[in-house]
Amino acid sequence: MKEEERLELIKRNAAEIITEEELRQLIEKKNKFAAYYGIAPTGPFHIGYLSTLSKVFDLENAGATVKILIADIHSALDDLKTPWGEIDKRAQYYKKCIELAFPWSKKPRFILGSDFQLDNNYMYDMLQIASMTKITRAKHAASEVCRLREPKVSEMIYPIMQSLDEQYLDVDIQLGGIDQRHIMAFAREYLPKLGYKTRIELMMPLVASLKGPSVKMSASLPETHIKIYESEENIRKKISEAYCPAGDTNNVILHLCKFLIFPLKGKLKIEREKRYGGDIIFESYEELEKDFIAKKIHPLDIKTAVSDQLIMQFKKARDYFEKKEQMLQSLGAQFLP
Numbered sequence: 001m002k003e004e005e006r007l008e009l010i011k012r013n014a015a016e017i018i019t020e021e022e023l024r025q026l027i028e029k030k031n032k033f034a035a036y037y038g039i040a041p042t043g044p045f046h047i048g049y050l051s052t053l054s055k056v057f058d059l060e061n062a063g064a065t066v067k068i069l070i071a072d073i074h075s076a077l078d079d080l081k082t083p084w085g086e087i088d089k090r091a092q093y094y095k096k097c098i099e100l101a102f103p104w105s106k107k108p109r110f111i112l113g114s115d116f117q118l119d120n121n122y123m124y125d126m127l128q129i130a131s132m133t134k135i136t137r138a139k140h141a142a143s144e145v146c147r148l149r150e151p152k153v154s155e156m157i158y159p160i161m162q163s164l165d166e167q168y169l170d171v172d173i174q175l176g177g178i179d180q181r182h183i184m185a186f187a188r189e190y191l192p193k194l195g196y197k198t199r200i201e202l203m204m205p206l207v208a209s210l211k212g213p214s215v216k217m218s219a220s221l222p223e224t225h226i227k228i229y230e231s232e233e234n235i236r237k238k239i240s241e242a243y244c245p246a247g248d249t250n251n252v253i254l255h256l257c258k259f260l261i262f263p264l265k266g267k268l269k270i271e272r273e274k275r276y277g278g279d280i281i282f283e284s285y286e287e288l289e290k291d292f293i294a295k296k297i298h299p300l301d302i303k304t305a306v307s308d309q310l311i312m313q314f315k316k317a318r319d320y321f322e323k324k325e326q327m328l329q330s331l332g333a334q335f336l337p
Contacts, residue, residue, distance in 0.1 A: 003027050006062040010202065013055075013259055015178040018188065018201040026172055026200060027062070035059050035173035035202070038069035038113075038165060041090035042081035043219025044335045045097035047226045047310070051259035052177050052204040053098065056108070058263065059175065067169055070094055071113040074161065077154040079147040086331075087114070093331060100317040101228050103264070116168055117161060125167075129160045129190050141186035144179045163187035166199045173200045207255045212243035217252075222334065228314045229321035230337045235314070239307045244299040249289055253299065253306055258285045261309050270297065270305045 001009075006027050010017075017023055026033055037056060039049065056066045072091040075082035082090050095110050116122060139151060141159035148155055162183050166174050174184060184201035191198060209217040209224040217224045226238050244253040261268055262285040269281045276298070282288040291297045321328065321337065328335045 001062070009058050009062045012058055013051075013204065013263070014202060015205040016181065016201075016203045018184065018203075022198075022200050023173075023202075030063070030172075032063050032065065033173070034067070034169075034171040035064045035175055036067040036069055036111075036165070036169045036171045037175040038071045038074075038162065039094060039098075040071045040075040040078060040081070041087070041094040042075045042078065044222075044225075044227050045094055045101075046217070046219060047228065047256065047260075048207050048217040048219075050101060050228075051207045051255065052175065053101070054260050054263050055175055055202070055204055057102075059173070064173065066108065066175075067171065068098060068108050068110050069113060069165060069169065070110055071162075071165075073113045073117050074158060077158045077161070078145070079149065079152060079155060081147070089331065093327075093335075096320070097228060097317065100320055101314070103313070111169065113161075113165070117165075119168075122164060122168055125164055125194055126157070126160055128194060129163070130157070132190065132193055133160065137186070141182045144182050159183040159186045160190075163190055167191060167194075167196045171199060173202055175202045175204070177206050178203045179206060205255075205259065207259065208243070208250060208252045210238055210242040210252055213250050220334070226310070227335075227337055229317040230314075231318070232311050234337065235310050236307045239303050239310070240300070242303065244303065246295050246299055247293050249292060253302055254289065254292065256306055256310070257288060257302070261306070262288075264313075265309070268305055268309070270301050272301055276301075 007024055010023060011020070037053065059066050070091045072087040075090060076084050076087055091112060099107065135156060138156040138159060139148065142148060142155050146155040146158055163186055166187055174187070176184065181203055184203070188198045188201065207217060209215045210226070211224050215224055219225065226235055239253070242252050244251045257268060267281055267283050268288060269279065271279050288297070292302065
């Protein structure tokens with residue numbers, strides 16, 4: 001693959017890259033490079049994570065070795081979204097969900113945060129950055145990710161540790177959602193203060209909630225998301241009721257097409273009766289969006305096609321977790337399908 005093709009593949013669907021010029025230089029310099037995606041195992045694993053995770057495939061196809069960080073310590077630092085005694089169990093649950101959510105040609109490389117974040121050198125660097133950082137700066141960095149209802153000291157540590165992860169995972173790129181922007185900017189500001197290089201920050205858009213763009217998709221609000229191991233019936237019901245006004249592309253159905261289905265499948269087949277135009281296959285998201293805006297495609301037809309794709313993609317997860325009800329119950333009632 002040519003350098004320009006690799007660059008365009010990495011840029012595809014990205015919300016922001018800091019900076020694109022550094023990314024171009026990286027690709028020109030290296031055929032192989034390293035990236036990581038970090039996820040804190042807090043609430044139920046749902047479709048909101050998949051738009052960013054699916055970017056791993058583009059990165060790998062462009063020459064990256066991608067590490068997936070299960071940030072178990074972070075899940076407790078963020079206002080105890082995961083109690084300390086539960087972080088190992090939730091980490092294993094997230095690892096399994098990620099393994100089952102995609103058609104991996106080879107298993108992804110997982111790393112636990114607790115496997116390296118408690119080492120002496122890491123802790124020393126964390127304390128150095130903490131001594132340089134004002135509370136207002138740390139609070140701003142954490143503001144889009146942590147709860148900060150009554151800010152705890154641990155929530156101020158959160159962005160410091162995420163910044164150091166770039167160095168200790170030895171990567172060139174950090175991949176995350178656009179909600180991570182403040183932390184990524186913090187990393188670029190503070191890592192050089194310890195003599196470490198800045199990394200390229202690759203941010204993906206967030207998927208809209210099932211309830212529409214005015215309501216954030218949240219693990220704590222089951223009506224806003226779909227767990228990857230929910231029943232076929234639940235998936236069809238939730239997708240059929242999802243916010244998707246004709247002609248308006250700012251909705252979860254079009255987002256799933258753009259950030260998940262087309263990057264992985266490369267096409268979408270919509271089945272219709274002949275009197276409504278018959279079946280149609282879209283070879284690109286742009287073609288689908290154009291027809292949707294022009295109201296040539298009915299929202300219900302797209303919803304049916306998206307339901308079919310999700311049901312097929314999540315079959316392994318459903319089959320696995322159908323036999324793990326006791327394990328899900330031990331995680332908490334909100335984890336049940």
